[in-house]
Amino acid sequence: MKRTSKFTFSIALILLSFLVNAQQKKTDSIPPKIERFGIRFGADLFKLTRSFYDKNYKGIEFVGDYRLTKNYYLAAELGNENKTTEDDRLNTSAKGTYIKVGFDYNSYENWLDMRNMVSIGLRYGASTFSQQLNSYKLYNTSTYFPETPTVVSGEKFNGLSAQWLEVVVGMKAEVLDNIYVGFSVRMNRMLSNTKPENFDNLYIPGFNRTYNGDFGVGLNYTVSYFLPLYKTKSSPIKVDKKK
Amino acid sequence: MKKIFLILLVLSVTFSSCEKDDICDAATETTPKLIIEFYDILNPTVLKKVTNLAVKEVGSTSVINFNSESEIQLPLKTNEDITKYSLILNSTDVTIDNEDFLQFNYTRQNIFVSRACGYKTIFTLDPTTPYIKTETSTPDGYWIRNITVETSNITTENETHIKIYF
Numbered sequence: 069m070k071r072t073s074k075f076t077f078s079i080a081l082i083l084l085s086f087l088v089n090a091q092q093k094k095t096d097s098i099p100p101k102i103e104r105f106g107i108r109f110g111a112d113l114f115k116l117t118r119s120f121y122d123k124n125y126k127g128i129e130f131v132g133d134y135r136l137t138k139n140y141y142l143a144a145e146l147g148n149e150n151k152t153t154e155d156d157r158l159n160t161s162a163k164g165t166y167i168k169v170g171f172d173y174n175s176y177e178n179w180l181d182m183r184n185m186v187s188i189g190l191r192y193g194a195s196t197f198s199q200q201l202n203s204y205k206l207y208n209t210s211t212y213f214p215e216t217p218t219v220v221s222g223e224k225f226n227g228l229s230a231q232w233l234e235v236v237v238g239m240k241a242e243v244l245d246n247i248y249v250g251f252s253v254r255m256n257r258m259l260s261n262t263k264p265e266n267f268d269n270l271y272i273p274g275f276n277r278t279y280n281g282d283f284g285v286g287l288n289y290t291v292s293y294f295l296p297l298y299k300t301k302s303s304p305i306k307v308d309k310k311k
Numbered sequence: 312m313k314k315i316f317l318i319l320l321v322l323s324v325t326f327s328s329c330e331k332d333d334i335c336d337a338a339t340e341t342t343p344k345l346i347i348e349f350y351d352i353l354n355p356t357v358l359k360k361v362t363n364l365a366v367k368e369v370g371s372t373s374v375i376n377f378n379s380e381s382e383i384q385l386p387l388k389t390n391e392d393i394t395k396y397s398l399i400l401n402s403t404d405v406t407i408d409n410e411d412f413l414q415f416n417y418t419r420q421n422i423f424v425s426r427a428c429g430y431k432t433i434f435t436l437d438p439t440t441p442y443i444k445t446e447t448s449t450p451d452g453y454w455i456r457n458i459t460v461e462t463s464n465i466t467t468e469n470e471t472h473i474k475i476y477f
Binding site for chain 1: 390
Protein backbone atom coordinates (compact mmCIF):
# COMPACT_ATOMS: atom_id res chain seq x y z
CA MET A 69 0.00 0.00 0.00
CA LYS A 70 2.71 2.33 0.94
CA ARG A 71 4.50 1.76 -2.29
CA THR A 72 1.46 2.46 -4.50
CA SER A 73 0.63 5.67 -2.64
CA LYS A 74 4.18 6.85 -3.10
CA PHE A 75 4.00 6.03 -6.78
CA THR A 76 0.72 7.80 -7.39
CA PHE A 77 1.92 10.73 -5.42
CA SER A 78 5.02 11.19 -7.53
CA ILE A 79 3.01 10.77 -10.74
CA ALA A 80 0.63 13.39 -9.56
CA LEU A 81 3.54 15.68 -8.74
CA ILE A 82 4.96 15.31 -12.23
CA LEU A 83 1.59 15.96 -13.81
CA LEU A 84 1.14 18.97 -11.62
CA SER A 85 4.48 20.40 -12.68
CA PHE A 86 3.36 20.01 -16.32
CA LEU A 87 0.21 21.79 -15.46
CA VAL A 88 2.15 24.66 -13.92
CA ASN A 89 4.37 24.73 -16.96
CA ALA A 90 1.38 24.91 -19.25
CA GLN A 91 -0.13 27.69 -17.21
CA GLN A 92 3.08 29.70 -17.38
CA LYS A 93 3.11 29.42 -21.12
CA LYS A 94 -0.36 30.80 -21.30
CA THR A 95 0.42 33.95 -19.29
CA ASP A 96 3.73 34.47 -21.07
CA SER A 97 2.11 36.56 -23.77
CA ILE A 98 2.45 40.02 -22.21
CA PRO A 99 0.73 42.76 -24.18
CA PRO A 100 3.20 45.07 -25.94
CA LYS A 101 4.33 47.95 -23.76
CA ILE A 102 3.22 51.37 -24.90
CA GLU A 103 5.87 54.07 -24.69
CA ARG A 104 4.62 57.61 -24.83
CA PHE A 105 6.67 60.45 -26.25
CA GLY A 106 6.03 64.11 -25.77
CA ILE A 107 6.79 67.36 -24.10
CA ARG A 108 6.75 68.02 -20.38
CA PHE A 109 6.72 71.49 -18.90
CA GLY A 110 6.37 72.91 -15.42
CA ALA A 111 7.70 75.24 -12.79
CA ASP A 112 9.97 75.11 -9.78
CA LEU A 113 7.89 75.32 -6.61
CA PHE A 114 10.91 75.77 -4.38
CA LYS A 115 11.85 79.11 -5.89
CA LEU A 116 8.24 80.17 -6.06
CA THR A 117 7.51 79.50 -2.39
CA ARG A 118 10.83 80.95 -1.28
CA SER A 119 9.81 84.21 -2.90
CA PHE A 120 6.98 84.38 -0.37
CA TYR A 121 8.80 83.64 2.86
CA ASP A 122 12.26 85.10 2.11
CA LYS A 123 12.16 88.87 1.80
CA ASN A 124 15.63 88.86 0.23
CA TYR A 125 14.68 86.52 -2.57
CA LYS A 126 12.55 86.66 -5.67
CA GLY A 127 12.84 83.94 -8.25
CA ILE A 128 11.03 81.84 -10.77
CA GLU A 129 12.11 78.90 -12.89
CA PHE A 130 10.34 77.11 -15.71
CA VAL A 131 11.39 73.61 -16.60
CA GLY A 132 10.77 71.49 -19.67
CA ASP A 133 11.89 68.33 -21.31
CA TYR A 134 11.29 66.41 -24.49
CA ARG A 135 11.64 62.66 -24.75
CA LEU A 136 14.05 61.82 -27.54
CA THR A 137 14.52 58.07 -27.16
CA LYS A 138 13.45 55.44 -24.66
CA ASN A 139 15.82 56.73 -22.00
CA TYR A 140 17.09 60.09 -23.20
CA TYR A 141 15.33 63.40 -22.61
CA LEU A 142 16.28 66.81 -23.92
CA ALA A 143 15.93 69.09 -20.91
CA ALA A 144 16.04 72.81 -20.20
CA GLU A 145 15.43 75.31 -17.44
CA LEU A 146 14.74 79.00 -17.82
CA GLY A 147 14.71 81.28 -14.83
CA ASN A 148 15.04 84.69 -13.28
CA GLU A 149 16.36 85.52 -9.82
CA ASN A 150 16.82 88.57 -7.65
CA LYS A 151 18.66 87.83 -4.44
CA THR A 152 20.13 89.97 -1.69
CA THR A 153 22.84 88.29 0.37
CA GLU A 154 23.56 89.55 3.87
CA ASP A 155 27.00 88.31 4.77
CA ASP A 156 28.95 89.28 7.86
CA ARG A 157 31.03 91.85 6.06
CA LEU A 158 29.20 92.35 2.80
CA ASN A 159 25.66 93.09 1.70
CA THR A 160 25.14 92.45 -1.99
CA SER A 161 22.34 91.95 -4.48
CA ALA A 162 22.41 89.96 -7.69
CA LYS A 163 19.71 89.79 -10.31
CA GLY A 164 19.52 88.29 -13.73
CA THR A 165 18.23 85.67 -16.12
CA TYR A 166 19.59 82.25 -16.86
CA ILE A 167 19.07 79.31 -19.17
CA LYS A 168 20.23 75.72 -18.80
CA VAL A 169 20.14 73.24 -21.66
CA GLY A 170 21.15 69.60 -21.66
CA PHE A 171 19.85 66.08 -21.32
CA ASP A 172 18.54 63.61 -18.75
CA TYR A 173 19.14 59.89 -18.87
CA ASN A 174 16.42 57.82 -17.25
CA SER A 175 18.00 54.87 -15.51
CA TYR A 176 14.77 53.66 -13.95
CA GLU A 177 13.22 50.50 -15.40
CA ASN A 178 9.49 51.09 -15.17
CA TRP A 179 7.11 48.24 -14.33
CA LEU A 180 4.09 47.68 -16.49
CA ASP A 181 2.57 51.04 -17.36
CA MET A 182 4.44 53.17 -14.83
CA ARG A 183 6.13 56.28 -16.21
CA ASN A 184 8.53 57.44 -13.51
CA MET A 185 12.10 58.62 -13.77
CA VAL A 186 15.29 58.37 -11.80
CA SER A 187 17.65 60.31 -13.92
CA ILE A 188 21.12 61.65 -14.22
CA GLY A 189 21.88 64.46 -16.60
CA LEU A 190 24.13 67.22 -17.72
CA ARG A 191 23.40 70.90 -18.38
CA TYR A 192 25.18 73.81 -19.91
CA GLY A 193 24.16 76.94 -18.06
CA ALA A 194 24.51 80.59 -18.97
CA SER A 195 23.46 83.68 -17.09
CA THR A 196 23.45 87.41 -17.68
CA PHE A 197 23.11 89.44 -14.53
CA SER A 198 23.98 92.55 -12.62
CA GLN A 199 25.28 93.00 -9.12
CA GLN A 200 24.93 95.74 -6.60
CA LEU A 201 27.26 96.27 -3.69
CA ASN A 202 24.96 97.66 -1.00
CA SER A 203 27.40 98.00 1.89
CA TYR A 204 30.63 96.57 3.19
CA LYS A 205 32.96 96.54 6.16
CA LEU A 206 36.65 97.31 6.13
CA TYR A 207 38.99 94.59 7.28
CA ASN A 208 41.65 95.93 9.60
CA THR A 209 43.73 93.98 12.11
CA SER A 210 44.78 97.17 13.87
CA THR A 211 42.50 97.98 16.76
CA TYR A 212 44.06 101.32 17.67
CA PHE A 213 41.28 103.28 16.00
CA PRO A 214 37.67 102.22 16.48
CA GLU A 215 36.39 100.11 13.62
CA THR A 216 35.21 102.16 10.68
CA PRO A 217 31.41 101.98 10.47
CA THR A 218 29.91 99.92 7.65
CA VAL A 219 30.52 101.70 4.36
CA VAL A 220 27.38 102.25 2.31
CA SER A 221 28.21 101.91 -1.35
CA GLY A 222 25.32 101.23 -3.73
CA GLU A 223 27.75 100.70 -6.60
CA LYS A 224 26.25 98.77 -9.54
CA PHE A 225 28.03 96.32 -11.79
CA ASN A 226 26.12 95.76 -15.01
CA GLY A 227 26.58 93.46 -17.98
CA LEU A 228 28.03 90.52 -16.11
CA SER A 229 27.80 86.99 -17.47
CA ALA A 230 28.73 83.47 -16.48
CA GLN A 231 28.79 80.02 -18.06
CA TRP A 232 28.93 76.72 -16.27
CA LEU A 233 28.30 72.97 -16.40
CA GLU A 234 25.83 71.17 -14.14
CA VAL A 235 25.51 67.54 -13.15
CA VAL A 236 21.89 66.81 -12.32
CA VAL A 237 20.59 63.90 -10.30
CA GLY A 238 16.82 63.81 -10.13
CA MET A 239 13.60 61.90 -10.03
CA LYS A 240 10.14 62.44 -11.37
CA ALA A 241 7.01 60.59 -10.36
CA GLU A 242 3.66 60.59 -12.09
CA VAL A 243 1.26 61.41 -9.29
CA LEU A 244 -1.83 61.95 -11.42
CA ASP A 245 -2.42 61.26 -15.09
CA ASN A 246 0.22 63.31 -16.91
CA ILE A 247 1.04 65.34 -13.80
CA TYR A 248 4.55 64.87 -12.50
CA VAL A 249 6.29 65.88 -9.32
CA GLY A 250 10.04 66.04 -9.51
CA PHE A 251 13.06 66.77 -7.42
CA SER A 252 16.64 67.32 -8.46
CA VAL A 253 19.99 68.29 -6.97
CA ARG A 254 22.74 69.85 -8.99
CA MET A 255 26.49 70.35 -8.77
CA ASN A 256 27.79 73.29 -10.76
CA ARG A 257 31.24 73.92 -12.10
CA MET A 258 32.07 77.34 -13.51
CA LEU A 259 33.55 77.54 -16.99
CA SER A 260 33.94 81.29 -17.28
CA ASN A 261 32.58 84.46 -15.77
CA THR A 262 33.15 88.17 -16.17
CA LYS A 263 34.23 89.52 -12.83
CA PRO A 264 33.26 93.02 -11.77
CA GLU A 265 36.14 95.38 -11.12
CA ASN A 266 37.18 95.54 -7.47
CA PHE A 267 34.48 93.01 -6.56
CA ASP A 268 33.61 89.37 -7.19
CA ASN A 269 30.66 87.29 -8.34
CA LEU A 270 29.46 85.99 -4.99
CA TYR A 271 26.03 84.95 -6.23
CA ILE A 272 25.10 84.19 -9.81
CA PRO A 273 21.45 83.68 -10.79
CA GLY A 274 21.05 80.03 -11.76
CA PHE A 275 24.46 79.06 -10.45
CA ASN A 276 23.75 80.19 -6.88
CA ARG A 277 26.41 80.99 -4.31
CA THR A 278 29.93 80.52 -5.58
CA TYR A 279 32.25 78.36 -3.53
CA ASN A 280 35.98 78.90 -4.07
CA GLY A 281 34.98 81.02 -7.02
CA ASP A 282 33.97 78.18 -9.34
CA PHE A 283 31.80 75.68 -7.47
CA GLY A 284 28.09 75.73 -6.81
CA VAL A 285 25.11 73.65 -5.78
CA GLY A 286 21.42 73.85 -6.55
CA LEU A 287 18.15 72.07 -6.29
CA ASN A 288 14.62 72.33 -7.56
CA TYR A 289 11.24 70.89 -6.76
CA THR A 290 9.03 70.85 -9.78
CA VAL A 291 5.48 70.18 -10.77
CA SER A 292 5.02 69.58 -14.47
CA TYR A 293 2.50 68.49 -17.04
CA PHE A 294 3.24 65.91 -19.70
CA LEU A 295 1.76 66.52 -23.11
CA PRO A 296 1.84 63.25 -25.07
CA LEU A 297 2.53 63.70 -28.75
CA TYR A 298 2.83 60.14 -30.07
CA LYS A 299 3.10 56.56 -28.87
CA THR A 300 5.20 53.59 -29.82
CA LYS A 301 4.60 49.93 -29.04
CA SER A 302 7.54 47.97 -27.84
CA SER A 303 7.04 44.22 -27.64
CA PRO A 304 8.70 42.54 -24.69
CA ILE A 305 12.25 41.50 -25.28
CA LYS A 306 12.52 37.78 -26.00
CA VAL A 307 14.83 36.01 -23.62
CA ASP A 308 16.37 32.71 -24.59
CA LYS A 309 15.45 30.35 -21.82
CA LYS A 310 18.39 28.04 -22.43
CA LYS A 311 20.86 30.68 -21.40
CA MET B 312 21.03 52.91 -9.57
CA LYS B 313 24.58 51.76 -8.95
CA LYS B 314 25.85 54.35 -11.39
CA ILE B 315 23.98 57.16 -9.68
CA PHE B 316 25.21 56.07 -6.29
CA LEU B 317 28.76 56.10 -7.56
CA ILE B 318 28.41 59.59 -8.99
CA LEU B 319 26.88 60.89 -5.77
CA LEU B 320 29.76 59.39 -3.86
CA VAL B 321 32.34 61.03 -6.10
CA LEU B 322 30.59 64.38 -5.88
CA SER B 323 30.32 64.25 -2.11
CA VAL B 324 34.02 63.55 -1.90
CA THR B 325 34.84 66.56 -4.08
CA PHE B 326 32.58 68.59 -1.85
CA SER B 327 34.20 67.63 1.40
CA SER B 328 37.53 68.78 0.03
CA CYS B 329 36.13 72.27 -0.43
CA GLU B 330 37.59 74.88 1.83
CA LYS B 331 35.37 76.96 4.01
CA ASP B 332 35.41 80.42 2.53
CA ASP B 333 33.25 82.29 5.01
CA ILE B 334 35.91 82.70 7.69
CA CYS B 335 38.46 85.43 7.15
CA ASP B 336 41.89 83.84 7.30
CA ALA B 337 44.22 85.66 9.70
CA ALA B 338 47.00 85.48 7.12
CA THR B 339 45.01 87.54 4.63
CA GLU B 340 46.67 90.81 3.62
CA THR B 341 44.72 93.45 5.42
CA THR B 342 44.59 97.23 5.63
CA PRO B 343 48.31 98.09 5.79
CA LYS B 344 49.88 100.07 8.60
CA LEU B 345 52.42 102.78 7.95
CA ILE B 346 55.91 101.29 8.31
CA ILE B 347 58.49 103.73 9.69
CA GLU B 348 62.20 102.97 10.03
CA PHE B 349 64.59 105.00 12.16
CA TYR B 350 68.11 105.92 11.00
CA ASP B 351 71.07 107.72 12.50
CA ILE B 352 71.27 111.32 11.25
CA LEU B 353 75.08 111.22 11.52
CA ASN B 354 75.34 107.93 9.71
CA PRO B 355 72.26 107.81 7.42
CA THR B 356 72.71 104.21 6.29
CA VAL B 357 72.72 102.79 9.80
CA LEU B 358 69.51 101.88 11.60
CA LYS B 359 69.06 103.55 14.97
CA LYS B 360 66.92 102.24 17.79
CA VAL B 361 64.45 104.51 19.54
CA THR B 362 64.39 104.67 23.31
CA ASN B 363 61.02 104.79 25.05
CA LEU B 364 59.13 106.23 22.14
CA ALA B 365 55.50 106.89 23.04
CA VAL B 366 53.17 107.33 20.11
CA LYS B 367 49.56 108.39 20.25
CA GLU B 368 47.06 110.02 18.03
CA VAL B 369 46.75 113.69 18.91
CA GLY B 370 43.69 113.99 21.13
CA SER B 371 43.70 110.32 22.02
CA THR B 372 44.69 108.84 25.35
CA SER B 373 45.77 105.38 24.26
CA VAL B 374 49.52 105.25 23.83
CA ILE B 375 51.61 102.76 21.88
CA ASN B 376 55.07 102.31 23.40
CA PHE B 377 58.18 101.32 21.49
CA ASN B 378 61.55 100.73 23.08
CA SER B 379 64.87 99.82 21.41
CA GLU B 380 63.21 99.21 18.09
CA SER B 381 64.28 100.59 14.75
CA GLU B 382 60.97 99.90 12.97
CA ILE B 383 57.49 100.86 14.06
CA GLN B 384 54.06 100.32 12.52
CA LEU B 385 51.38 102.98 12.83
CA PRO B 386 47.78 102.54 11.69
CA LEU B 387 46.20 105.20 9.52
CA LYS B 388 42.59 106.26 9.89
CA THR B 389 40.35 104.57 7.33
CA ASN B 390 37.55 107.11 7.57
CA GLU B 391 39.60 110.30 7.26
CA ASP B 392 42.31 111.53 4.91
CA ILE B 393 44.61 112.76 7.68
CA THR B 394 46.07 111.11 10.76
CA LYS B 395 48.04 113.22 13.24
CA TYR B 396 50.40 111.51 15.64
CA SER B 397 52.35 112.73 18.61
CA LEU B 398 55.75 111.06 18.96
CA ILE B 399 57.49 111.49 22.31
CA LEU B 400 61.09 110.33 22.52
CA ASN B 401 62.49 109.39 25.94
CA SER B 402 58.94 109.53 27.22
CA THR B 403 59.78 107.96 30.58
CA ASP B 404 62.08 110.79 31.63
CA VAL B 405 60.37 114.21 31.98
CA THR B 406 63.71 116.05 31.92
CA ILE B 407 64.81 114.91 28.47
CA ASP B 408 61.52 113.96 26.78
CA ASN B 409 60.80 115.61 23.45
CA GLU B 410 57.47 115.69 21.64
CA ASP B 411 57.08 116.20 17.91
CA PHE B 412 53.86 116.09 15.90
CA LEU B 413 53.62 114.30 12.58
CA GLN B 414 50.56 114.66 10.42
CA PHE B 415 50.17 112.32 7.47
CA ASN B 416 48.09 113.42 4.49
CA TYR B 417 46.84 110.77 2.09
CA THR B 418 44.04 109.53 -0.13
CA ARG B 419 42.24 106.25 0.44
CA GLN B 420 41.01 103.46 -1.79
CA ASN B 421 38.94 100.47 -0.70
CA ILE B 422 39.97 97.18 -2.32
CA PHE B 423 37.88 94.00 -2.40
CA VAL B 424 39.50 91.16 -0.46
CA SER B 425 36.99 88.32 -0.17
CA ARG B 426 33.48 87.32 0.88
CA ALA B 427 34.71 86.58 4.39
CA CYS B 428 36.99 89.58 4.91
CA GLY B 429 35.11 92.27 3.00
CA TYR B 430 37.22 95.17 1.83
CA LYS B 431 40.53 96.67 2.92
CA THR B 432 41.86 100.19 2.59
CA ILE B 433 45.07 101.15 0.83
CA PHE B 434 46.58 104.63 1.04
CA THR B 435 48.49 106.99 -1.20
CA LEU B 436 50.48 109.72 0.54
CA ASP B 437 49.83 113.18 -0.79
CA PRO B 438 52.46 113.91 -3.48
CA THR B 439 53.09 117.53 -2.46
CA THR B 440 52.78 117.42 1.34
CA PRO B 441 52.86 113.78 2.45
CA TYR B 442 53.53 114.84 6.06
CA ILE B 443 53.61 117.97 8.21
CA LYS B 444 56.05 118.14 11.12
CA THR B 445 55.11 120.52 13.94
CA GLU B 446 56.28 121.38 17.44
CA THR B 447 54.49 121.53 20.73
CA SER B 448 53.31 124.89 22.07
CA THR B 449 56.39 125.07 24.29
CA PRO B 450 59.19 124.63 21.76
CA ASP B 451 61.85 122.17 22.76
CA GLY B 452 63.45 121.65 19.39
CA TYR B 453 62.77 118.81 16.96
CA TRP B 454 64.14 115.41 17.79
CA ILE B 455 63.12 114.32 14.28
CA ARG B 456 65.83 115.82 12.10
CA ASN B 457 64.87 114.58 8.70
CA ILE B 458 62.11 112.55 7.04
CA THR B 459 62.14 110.84 3.67
CA VAL B 460 59.24 109.16 1.90
CA GLU B 461 60.41 105.83 0.46
CA THR B 462 57.14 105.02 -1.25
CA SER B 463 53.92 106.96 -1.25
CA ASN B 464 51.84 103.88 -2.10
CA ILE B 465 50.95 102.20 1.14
CA THR B 466 49.57 98.87 -0.06
CA THR B 467 51.53 96.31 1.93
CA GLU B 468 53.37 96.00 5.23
CA ASN B 469 56.30 94.25 3.59
CA GLU B 470 58.18 97.45 2.77
CA THR B 471 59.31 100.60 4.50
CA HIS B 472 57.20 103.64 3.64
CA ILE B 473 58.86 106.39 5.71
CA LYS B 474 62.39 106.84 7.01
CA ILE B 475 63.01 109.09 10.01
CA TYR B 476 66.51 110.34 10.83
CA PHE B 477 67.41 111.50 14.31
